[in-house]
Amino acid sequence: MSGMTKVGRGFNGLLVLLLALAGGVLIALSSDIALPVALLLLPGLLALLFDRSPGCGVARAILLFQVAACVHPILGAWYRCDGIDGCMADLAAWPALLPAWLAAAVAWLLTQILPLGLKMLDDYRMGLRRQALAERRRSLVEEWGLDDPA
Amino acid sequence: MAADSPLTPSNGLIAGRYAVDTAQVLLDAGGGLTAYLARDRLAADGRRVALAVSRDASPRIRHLKLLTDGIDNLMTPLGHGPALLPGGRTEGYFVICSPPPGPPVSASLHRWPERALIELVLRPIARVLEALQGRKLTHRAIRPNNVFQAAPGQPVTLGAAWAAPAAMHQPGVFESPYSAMCPPAGRGDGTIADDVYALGVLLLTLLTGKIPMANLDDTSVIRWKLDLGSFLALTRDSPQSGSFADLLHGMLADDPDHRPPPAQLLDPAALRGRRLATRPARRTQQALMLNDIAVYDARMLAFALLRDQKQSIQSLLNGMVTQWLRRGLGDAGLAAQIEDLVRGRMSEPKAGSRSDPLLIMHTIGAINPRMPLCWRGIALWPDALPGLLADGIAGDASLLVAAEELLVNDIAADWSVAEMRQGSPGAPDILAHRALLGGPNGLLRLFYGLNPLLPCRADGLTAAWVADIPALMRGLERNAGKAAGSMIDLHLSAFIAARADRKAEMQVTSLAGMKNADSIRQGELALLRDMQARYHPDPVPALAKWVAGRLRPDLARWRNKPRREAMEVRLEALAQAGFLSNLLALTDDAAARAYDIAGAIRAANEVTAIDAEASRMERSDAQRLADAERAGQAMVGGLGLSVLILAAMSVLLR
Numbered sequence: 001m002s003g004m005t006k007v008g009r010g011f012n013g014l015l016v017l018l019l020a021l022a023g024g025v026l027i028a029l030s031s032d033i034a035l036p037v038a039l040l041l042l043p044g045l046l047a048l049l050f051d052r053s054p055g056c057g058v059a060r061a062i063l064l065f066q067v068a069a070c071v072h073p074i075l076g077a078w079y080r081c082d083g084i085d086g087c088m089a090d091l092a093a094w095p096a097l098l099p100a101w102l103a104a105a106v107a108w109l110l111t112q113i114l115p116l117g118l119k120m121l122d123d124y125r126m127g128l129r130r131q132a133l134a135e136r137r138r139s140l141v142e143e144w145g146l147d148d149p150a
Numbered sequence: 151m152a153a154d155s156p157l158t159p160s161n162g163l164i165a166g167r168y169a170v171d172t173a174q175v176l177l178d179a180g181g182g183l184t185a186y187l188a189r190d191r192l193a194a195d196g197r198r199v200a201l202a203v204s205r206d207a208s209p210r211i212r213h214l215k216l217l218t219d220g221i222d223n224l225m226t227p228l229g230h231g232p233a234l235l236p237g238g239r240t241e242g243y244f245v246i247c248s249p250p251p252g253p254p255v256s257a258s259l260h261r262w263p264e265r266a267l268i269e270l271v272l273r274p275i276a277r278v279l280e281a282l283q284g285r286k287l288t289h290r291a292i293r294p295n296n297v298f299q300a301a302p303g304q305p306v307t308l309g310a311a312w313a314a315p316a317a318m319h320q321p322g323v324f325e326s327p328y329s330a331m332c333p334p335a336g337r338g339d340g341t342i343a344d345d346v347y348a349l350g351v352l353l354l355t356l357l358t359g360k361i362p363m364a365n366l367d368d369t370s371v372i373r374w375k376l377d378l379g380s381f382l383a384l385t386r387d388s389p390q391s392g393s394f395a396d397l398l399h400g401m402l403a404d405d406p407d408h409r410p411p412p413a414q415l416l417d418p419a420a421l422r423g424r425r426l427a428t429r430p431a432r433r434t435q436q437a438l439m440l441n442d443i444a445v446y447d448a449r450m451l452a453f454a455l456l457r458d459q460k461q462s463i464q465s466l467l468n469g470m471v472t473q474w475l476r477r478g479l480g481d482a483g484l485a486a487q488i489e490d491l492v493r494g495r496m497s498e499p500k501a502g503s504r505s506d507p508l509l510i511m512h513t514i515g516a517i518n519p520r521m522p523l524c525w526r527g528i529a530l531w532p533d534a535l536p537g538l539l540a541d542g543i544a545g546d547a548s549l550l551v552a553a554e555e556l557l558v559n560d561i562a563a564d565w566s567v568a569e570m571r572q573g574s575p576g577a578p579d580i581l582a583h584r585a586l587l588g589g590p591n592g593l594l595r596l597f598y599g600l601n602p603l604l605p606c607r608a609d610g611l612t613a614a615w616v617a618d619i620p621a622l623m624r625g626l627e628r629n630a631g632k633a634a635g636s637m638i639d640l641h642l643s644a645f646i647a648a649r650a651d652r653k654a655e656m657q658v659t660s661l662a663g664m665k666n667a668d669s670i671r672q673g674e675l676a677l678l679r680d681m682q683a684r685y686h687p688d689p690v691p692a693l694a695k696w697v698a699g700r701l702r703p704d705l706a707r708w709r710n711k712p713r714r715e716a717m718e719v720r721l722e723a724l725a726q727a728g729f730l731s732n733l734l735a736l737t738d739d740a741a742a743r744a745y746d747i748a749g750a751i752r753a754a755n756e757v758t759a760i761d762a763e764a765s766r767m768e769r770s771d772a773q774r775l776a777d778a779e780r781a782g783q784a785m786v787g788g789l790g791l792s793v794l795i796l797a798a799m800s801v802l803l804r
Contacts, residue, residue: 057783064790071797107790115775115782122774126767137760144709144753 015056016048032084036091040070043104062107069103070096165229167192168246170200172236178254181296181309182319188246190228198228199250201313202235203243205612206544207335208537208601213287213312214245221281223274225250225298225310230603232615241615243603245313251300254309259294261359264394268418271297271356272397274305275349276415283342283412290316290340292348293324294355315537316340322368323361323384324348326404327375328520329531330368331453333549335541336522336530343406346415350401351384358388376449379431380404393418405520432481438474440465448479452518455510459527463506466492466513487516504559511565523565528552532562536600543597543607554593557584586648589655590662594644602649608641619650623686623693626678630692637696638674646677654681671700679730689728697733698725704737709750 023045026034038045044063051059073096081087090096140146163169167190174187179199188200203209209230220226225247235242262271275292282289291311298307317337322330326347329337355361362384363371374383381402390398397418400410414420437444441457444450451471455462465471466488475485495509507526514524522529528549530538535553542550556562586595598604606616610629616622622645626637638646643662647655654677661673675697682690698721705721708714717736724732 053783054780055783057780057787061783061786061790064787064794068790068794068797071794071801075801107786110786110789111783113782114785115779118782119775119778122778126774130764130767133760133764137757140753140757140760143711144750145711146709146750146754146757 032088036088039092039097040100041066043101058108058111061111062104065103065107066100069100073099162233163191164231164233164244164246168198168229170233170244172234178257178295179250181254181291181293183313197249199225199247200244201247201310203245203313205605206540207314207318208540208604209245209313210316211603216285216287220248221278223305223307224278225307227310227312240613243615245310247310250298250309251304251307252298254295255297255299255306255356256294259359262356264357264391267353267356270305272353272418273416275308276412278308279342279345279412288316288339288342289345291320292345292352293320294352294361297352315534320348322371323363324351326380327372328522331372331529332522332531332534333528333541335537336528336534338531338534340531341406342412343409346401346409346412350398354384354388354398357390362388372453376453432479434478436478438478448481448484448517452514452521455514456524456527456529459507459510462510466509484517488513491516515565523562525552525556525561535562539597540601540604557596558587589647589659591640591644594641595648598645598648606641606645608639608645619646619681619685623682623690627690627693630696633696636670636674638677650681651684675700675734679734682730690730691726691728694725694728694730694733697730698722701733701737708746710746713746
């Protein structure tokens, strides 16, 4: 996080601002469309607001998972609904919301578990390296009679 | 070098042919020295005499070298070398001589007729002395217990005089007063005239059947001789015929120049006409009491001045002596000469502690030019300085101090030059050895240099007769098991400097100047290595084992442990082989040592790098966690994007 540059932080801020503007425009022009969309993307939008990870990696992953999960409900609503209100009502119903929110939950869960897994793998690799180094050091100290500070 | 040395043992035989039987002591054959039976393995009649040499008194090496062929009626030296002493544990040095024909004449001292004396004693011994004189040698051991006769009517044989310093065992009565007043080791080789004097006393002894002045101590004998003259003092109570008296008068002359040479003794009749008119010494009725001696003439004055330096100096400085010389003796010339010497002493009050003895020395020389060198109450002939030094080293502290002062300051040269006297021809060249004084332990070096047959006096070497470097290596080999720290002590370093070559001397000198213990150790080992290489080609396993122990600190410097352990094994193997050069070459391999040091540096650098990496790994935990989070989130994002693309594709391609 500390490695993020000023340009990166500015870009993130600009992204949030543009999304907020887009959201605001959508709400202003068509509040009946904006509400279901906001409901579908609610976890991702909330994550976007509160995510402090560099590049908003967690929010980005949640949003991508949510968007992927929203493709089929939106398509279904587009072809099967009866008017825009009916479409939006379908989208705001639990059968559409639940997969999107579950996808968000899975994404969040993956962003928590996968780093831990990677860290454990790295720890294992480090352990092997440390062991090899210790072995080499011991053999050098023994062979050359070097003073062992340890 | 070692093979030609008489000091190299050859199967326990001296000179490769003489075996000493120390179980059979020959009581009367040594003329006062201990004598054993020796056998010549190469001769049918192999009976010989082995004369034991004292560890403190050098045999006469010039005589041993020059008397290579036999002389009739003389126990000539046949060989010399070390052999085991009785008990078989310690080694002694022996001079092998031809055997005496019979008992010494002292065994049954009786009156000899004058004619027998001339035919059986005078002429045979004169021939011996003439032969010795032809080789520029002297005998200096003519006394009744060193003259042997096979049977009555047979010519006598002169005993050996080679196993001890010249005249060392001569009774004072058989020496001229100027030799008798010296300590036994300070009499020197002298001249053939001294032998003529001793022969004269021997003739007198055999003529009268008793040793003259036998009831007097040496000091009394000297005083009597100086007071009356030797002839009168010795013949006071013994009547002789006129011709024999003339003969003895010449032989016993106090002035050596007045004694007949050996060649003239062969024809005693001719000596009658030779009688030299000597001016009687100037005497006075008014005695000068000096150092408890009543002085009536100049000769006694010189002797009295020798006795006590402190009182003598006082007597000289307060003018008592010169006053007596002028008024009592009437010798104003001598008095003026002494006053000049005293004035010289007074004008140089800061001449140091040697000014008083120098004044006494020159004064005595001026009063009686026949006197020996007199230094701090000790009279000596300069050619005896090696023997005197040996006596001093053996324990006589006063002799040692005097010898040191005389040698260090070259007083003898000053005395000889001042009084126009020289030592006997062929005397030991002290000047050639004086360079040894320049090094550390200079006096000890000089002792070993001037007495080349005397053994090393270092602790632990007293059981063997160690007189050269091969013998020293053998001795060190024997003692290596008992050696603790350093092996080259004071005596050994002086011995090596004096008896080894110039390179070894320089090594010893630089060793003495070293302060660092490690440098001393390395210098010592290098010296032993070089000595083995040059003098003792045989292996010395015990010494090598000791050297290997001393080399362990060098091995400990090798950083590579496997190589070090391999070198230790190799060192043990080389020590058993017994060649020091191989041992030192193992640890002195500069290229291998540099390779080892470079390897140690590389290893240390590698360990440092390992430690740094391990430290970095310890510190990188948080960073790695952050990296894992970033990577995990990116991977989840990538997965989400992939799912989105698949969903979009599935819709678009439906």
